[in-house]
Amino acid sequence: MTERTTERGRIQVTGFDPERVTERDPLSGWTEETGTETKSRWKRVFGRFVRNRTAMIGLVVVLFMSLLAILARPVEFFGFAVQPLSLAPYPPGDMLYADPTVDVSRNEAPSWAHPFGTDGSGRDIFSRVLYGGRYSISIGFVVVALAASFGMVYGSVSGYYGGWVDEIMMRVVDVVLAFPMLVLALVIVAMFGGGYWQLVAAFAVVGWASYARLIRGEVLTIKENEYVLAAKALGARDRSVILKHVTPNAVAPVIVLATLNIGTVVIGVAALGFLGLGMPPGSAEWGSMLEGGRDAIIPGPGGEIRWWITVFPGAAIFLFVMSMNMIGDGVNDALDAQETGAEMRGGQ
Amino acid sequence: MGLQRFILKRLLLIPPILFGVSIVTFALVHLTPGDPVSQMVAMNPNVDAAQEAELRARYGLDDPLVVQYVDWMAGVLQGDFGEVYGSSQDAAGVLVARLPETIALGLFGWVFALVIAIPTGIYAAVKKDQLGDTVSRFLALSGISIPNFWLGLMLILLFPLTLGGWPVLPPRESLASPAMLWYLVLPGITVGTASAAAIMRVMRTSMAEELNKEYVTAARAKGLPERTIILKHVLRNSLISVVTLAATLTAGIVAGSVVVEVVFSWPGLGREFVDAIHGREINLIMAITLFIGLFIVIMNLVADVLYAMLDPRIRYD
Numbered sequence: 001m002t003e004r005t006t007e008r009g010r011i012q013v014t015g016f017d018p019e020r021v022t023e024r025d026p027l028s029g030w031t032e033e034t035g036t037e038t039k040s041r042w043k044r045v046f047g048r049f050v051r052n053r054t055a056m057i058g059l060v061v062v063l064f065m066s067l068l069a070i071l072a073r074p075v076e077f078f079g080f081a082v083q084p085l086s087l088a089p090y091p092p093g094d095m096l097y098a099d100p101t102v103d104v105s106r107n108e109a110p111s112w113a114h115p116f117g118t119d120g121s122g123r124d125i126f127s128r129v130l131y132g133g134r135y136s137i138s139i140g141f142v143v144v145a146l147a148a149s150f151g152m153v154y155g156s157v158s159g160y161y162g163g164w165v166d167e168i169m170m171r172v173v174d175v176v177l178a179f180p181m182l183v184l185a186l187v188i189v190a191m192f193g194g195g196y197w198q199l200v201a202a203f204a205v206v207g208w209a210s211y212a213r214l215i216r217g218e219v220l221t222i223k224e225n226e227y228v229l230a231a232k233a234l235g236a237r238d239r240s241v242i243l244k245h246v247t248p249n250a251v252a253p254v255i256v257l258a259t260l261n262i263g264t265v266v267i268g269v270a271a272l273g274f275l276g277l278g279m280p281p282g283s284a285e286w287g288s289m290l291e292g293g294r295d296a297i298i299p300g301p302g303g304e305i306r307w308w309i310t311v312f313p314g315a316a317i318f319l320f321v322m323s324m325n326m327i328g329d330g331v332n333d334a335l336d337a338q339e340t341g342a343e344m345r346g347g348q
Numbered sequence: 349m350g351l352q353r354f355i356l357k358r359l360l361l362i363p364p365i366l367f368g369v370s371i372v373t374f375a376l377v378h379l380t381p382g383d384p385v386s387q388m389v390a391m392n393p394n395v396d397a398a399q400e401a402e403l404r405a406r407y408g409l410d411d412p413l414v415v416q417y418v419d420w421m422a423g424v425l426q427g428d429f430g431e432v433y434g435s436s437q438d439a440a441g442v443l444v445a446r447l448p449e450t451i452a453l454g455l456f457g458w459v460f461a462l463v464i465a466i467p468t469g470i471y472a473a474v475k476k477d478q479l480g481d482t483v484s485r486f487l488a489l490s491g492i493s494i495p496n497f498w499l500g501l502m503l504i505l506l507f508p509l510t511l512g513g514w515p516v517l518p519p520r521e522s523l524a525s526p527a528m529l530w531y532l533v534l535p536g537i538t539v540g541t542a543s544a545a546a547i548m549r550v551m552r553t554s555m556a557e558e559l560n561k562e563y564v565t566a567a568r569a570k571g572l573p574e575r576t577i578i579l580k581h582v583l584r585n586s587l588i589s590v591v592t593l594a595a596t597l598t599a600g601i602v603a604g605s606v607v608v609e610v611v612f613s614w615p616g617l618g619r620e621f622v623d624a625i626h627g628r629e630i631n632l633i634m635a636i637t638l639f640i641g642l643f644i645v646i647m648n649l650v651a652d653v654l655y656a657m658l659d660p661r662i663r664y665d
């Protein structure tokens with residue numbers, strides 16, 4: 001029933017009972033929590049990633065191997081023990097046959113006391129494999145962090161300004177990408193010497209270019225968006241337009257490249273170690289261990305093959321890189337950036 | 349822009365890139381402390397300062413860097429890369445002598461990769477989400493993750509030593525002899541595995557995408573046998589995506605051959621490169637690095653042009 005009023009154009013509804021609406025049975029399964037439209041893009045991506053079983057297995061393995069590497073031997077900063085645990089039974093550099101308290105010889109096959117056997121210098125391979133993760137894994141992450149951040153800034157600037165700036169900056173990228181990563185890193189390390197930071201520098205110097213090219217392509221399309229124009233019209237400076245509006249929207253394919261890239265860098269570092277150009281000879285880095293054990297694939301004096309010397313360090317690299325790639329595939333699927341992912345997986 | 353203009357534009361871009369490549373090569377080798385003469389002198393204490401200076405002058409190592417670069421480039425353009433200090437050989441001659449071995453290895457790797465990857469990729473796409481697909485995807489993931497030098501060591505460990513009879517270390521024979529083909533098998537597989545895995549993954553993705561397209565439904569509705577649809581129509585379109593990978597994969601095979609040649613003592617350019625690095629033979633290092641850069645720039649061009657020709661939908665810009 002409507003009531004007549006003198007105010008024209010106003011309809012007064014009577015008989016509306018708000019309590020009935022809030023207390024009735026829900027018409028559908030919708031509640032505040034199940035509504036997906038309000039979820040941000042990154043939350044949805046994260047949800048898809050977490051539900052990907054392969055990626056989760058990869059993540060667990062990577063975390064586990066990293067943890068083992070950290071806990072392998074105590075970590076000290078300026079004489080202060082940050083991490084006192086020691087999972088590895090022996091120091092990775094100790095030549096145990098020289099130690100009278102340990103009953104072990106060189107080239108000993110795997111046993112309960114030495115699960116991965118001992119190498120040609122009587123060192124415990126299990127301890128060395130655990131400890132070796134410290135080099136490969138940390139170099140992988142540090143290199144990718146450095147290369148990706150520099151490459152992103154470089155590529156964003158190049159793509160945003162366009163014109164001859166872009167032309168010149170991209171020719172530099174072309175020059176760096178004209179060499180296979182390993183070859184250039186090999187020459188850099190050979191010329192500047194081996195060592196932890198030299199390896200990081202070599203791979204970062206080589207690695208930034210692919211990020212720059214990737215992000216530049218993204219920026220070229222993003223900068224045409226209205227919100228970029230709006231930001232400029234509101235008087236935003238170039239720096240803040242790039243850093244606040246352009247780069248954040250180009251970041252998805254970079255994450256995919258970065259995850260897949262960590263594995264590539266780890267293999268590259270190990271390859272240099274294998275060629276005798278990475279860490280100092282005899283260090284417990286996985287590739288250097290393989291280099292030291294190369295002669296063990298030929299039968300020893302007794303005709304036996306000392307397979308354990310080469311199998312375990314290589315298997316550690318393989319397991320880590322494979323898990324990293326499983327994570328990378330998961331991230332790629334979650335971001336649904338298939339067309340960018342396919343190109344990056346090629347080659348080493 | 350037409351195809352011809354696109355190719356022309358790409359060709360014009362090549363000289364500046366090669367100039368940059370030569371600068372990078374030269375700078376890396378020359379901006380570092382310690383030249384080959386100081387190394388020779390360190391090995392031989394009988395050399396006095398005057399002789400050292402004379403050696404430097406002979407190799408042109410006391411000129412300013414720009415002069416050295418121009419001298420070097422002038423030589424390179426005439427095919428003269430300087431001499432190998434250790435053996436007094438011509439660096440270009442060493443490069444040419446070792447090149448066929450590496451080409452043979454790379455070609456074998458490529459053929460192996462294609463022969464393995466394309467049928468597996470087709471199979472995986474057709475059997476998508478079935479057991480065969482899962483298994484081949486797992487193998488492909490392993491293939492891109494396995495370090496090639498370790499794969500090589502494991503092949504040496506498994507085949508020749510335990511099964512017996514499979515020769516590993518190649519003798520010093522000419523490449524043309526049929527016996528060498530036998531020695532090529534294991535290093536070829538090692539160098540091709542990563543590419544095989546990468547191609548297989550791309551084949552599977554692009555093939556599965558193509559299979560969902562309407563022309564496939566149309567072909568099926570017309571009653572074409574599935575075999576014809578896949579081999580005649582879908583495969584052609586999916587192979588385009590493999591072409592886009594070709595340059596990247598060739599770069600991967602070049603880099604891979606450096607390591608794999610060391611594992612198998614294959615007498616190619618890659619092993620020569622590593623030896624040159626250990627012996628600090630800067631002329632040889634520069635020659636090989638420059639050659640690799642040139643090769644990959646050309647491969648990139650070829651891949652781009654092929655891609656543009658194969659897919660008429662692409663806009664050339």
